[in-house]
Amino acid sequence: MKARIFVTLKGGVLDPQGKAIHHALEGLGFGGVNDVRAGKLIELDLADGTSDEDIDAMCRKLLANTVIENYRIEKVA
Amino acid sequence: MRSAVIVFPGSNCDRDLAVAFETVTGAKPAMIWHRDTDLPADIDLIGVPGGFSYGDYLRSGAMAARSPVMQAVAKAADRGAYVLGICNGFQVLxxxxxxxxxxLRNAGGHFVCRDVALTVENAQSAFTSRYDAGETVTYPVxxxxxxxxxxxxxLDRLEGEGRVALRYAEGVNGSARNIAGILNETGNVLGMMPHPERVIEAAHGKTDGRRLFEGLVEGLMTRA
Incomplete structure (x- = not known):
């Protein structure tokens, strides 16, 4: 079983990396980009039967810092 | 008095901090590896040094914060030992x-490496007792x-409770309310981004950081 964890900065938390990417896109001539936010994708290869609670605990205890980040779990068959 | 410096893979200010502790206490601190699960039982002062623990993987300080030794640091802090986290050590705390x-990443996106002016906001803490409230000091970041x-x-609670120990006197990294260093509720844990251990002797060019360590020792002596 695999799970994908998407970690993103909360709204209002400054994202200099996203800003730099935004500027680079503009530099390449791409107009119409209003904003860029960069995050992380963490793929977990898990033993079958790993509980949702355990995956959530992994996110809360390590994978995301919930002071500044949100996370979303996507289970892949 | 017993002091210790925690060493993570990727720490690079551990020896500077050890020299600072030894300079003011007269005794070498114990160097504690991140896998250790115990600190000396009578530990009075713990330094969490700067550097790039675990290569800053995941987030700065994230892996180090979950290492075995940090459980022991938390326990020692609970019973009142002083804990000083500098730079990466602040991130770990x-x-x-x-x-x-x-x-967070510096607002300007740049690594900032220079001397900065700081205002001592709270001169009542064990860490800042040798400074005057409102005094400006210069430490490198x-x-x-x-x-x-x-x-x-x-932020309001930190300000209201006098837990902002140090504030940047100039724009440095976009910190909320220019906060450079904060205390825990009980005042025995200080985290700060600037490096006082790099300005403790004349050969460093400045000695503004020395009084932080001297004040700590003085506090420990009077507490004992």
Missing amino acids: TESGLLPGAL AHHDGNYFADAAT
């Missing part, structure tokens, strides 16, 4: 929950993730 908030962040309620 916020990641471990010993201090509130988080350190060297960090990429020093932009202190916390929600407005947390």
